[in-house]
Amino acid sequence: MxxxxxxxxxxxxxxxxxxxxxxxxxxxxxxxxxxxxxxxxxxxxxxxxxxxxxxxxxxxxxxxxxxxxxxxxxxxxxxxxLSGPGDELSDLQRAFADHHGLQCGFCTPGFLMLAEGYLADEPDATREDIREVVSSNLCRCTGYQTITDAIDDCASRRRAALQSALLSTQDGSTA
Missing domain, CATH: 3.10.20.30 (Beta-grasp domain)
Known part of the structure; x- marks a missing residue:
């Protein structure tokens, strides 16, 4: 029962x-x-x-x-x-805003969470990889170019920050 x-x-x-x-x-x-x-x-x-x-x-x-x-x-x-203290935008949210990866905003939360999960597993994702992943969600306003641009930019910045932190650690300096 x-x-x-x-x-x-x-x-x-x-x-x-x-x-x-x-x-x-x-x-x-x-x-x-x-x-x-x-x-x-x-x-x-x-x-x-x-x-x-x-x-x-x-x-x-x-x-x-x-x-x-x-x-x-x-x-x-x-x-x-995703947002930080005081509702500060995360790096991914900021990239979406900077690259105009949203218009009406209805699909944006789904794209943000898709990208957040994907980049955590695939930090070295190529632009082509990102384009394929975002094709699984639907957007009727922006097309996918600006969304792909935003995610690619965020991934590049995260890789650069990680590389900088690694170099700082190897140099014995503080990050």
């Missing part, structure tokens, strides 16, 4: 939550309606558009396709986790 509600414990953006929800409640609905994290957008509700992309244990995932119960005991990150 299936119960109408269940207790689910989720860690979202580093904060633990205990929720009593229907077993078939999607992660997207929990994030938006139960936790008030409206940066996760719901577009197609079929996993096609990517607007609902979040990170589950560091990997990009479509929140509309996951039941919240499926990701219990996983580390979930939403777009709200």
């Amino acid at each position: 299936m119960t109408d509600i269940q207790l689910v414990e989720l860690t979202v953006n580093g904060e633990r939550h205990e929720l009593v929800i229907p077993p078939r409640r999607t992660l997207a609905d929990v994030l938006r309606h139960d936790l008030g994290l409206t940066g996760t957008h719901v577009g197609c509700e079929h996993g096609i558009c990517g607007a609902c992309t979040v990170l589950v244990d560091g990997a990009p995932a479509r929140a509309c396709l996951l039941f919240a119960a499926q990701v219990e005991n996983s580390a979930i990150r939403t777009v709200e986790s």
